[in-house]
Amino acid sequence: MKLVPKQTRVNTEDSLGLGIEAAIVIALFLGVGYVLDRIFGTMPVFMIVFVTLGAIGLFAKLKYRYDDRMDELEAQRRSANDGKREVA
16 A cells, blocks of 8 residues: 655746746846946946847757757657557
């Protein structure tokens, strides 16, 4: 008799987590740009540059993560199809 419920794996690739990560990264880059602008007296320059760099980095990260996930799913699909062909 089992009293402990079966543990399910937590999906860490959820949209909410990615959205929060993106918001934190953009806010962090904005904050660093703001501090540098206050120090050097160039008000919008560093904020614009850092937010742009942060956004480009986020998009690149999401694209590479998506490509890796699609490659993984294609490999699983191929292995499943190969198993079905051998049985038939």
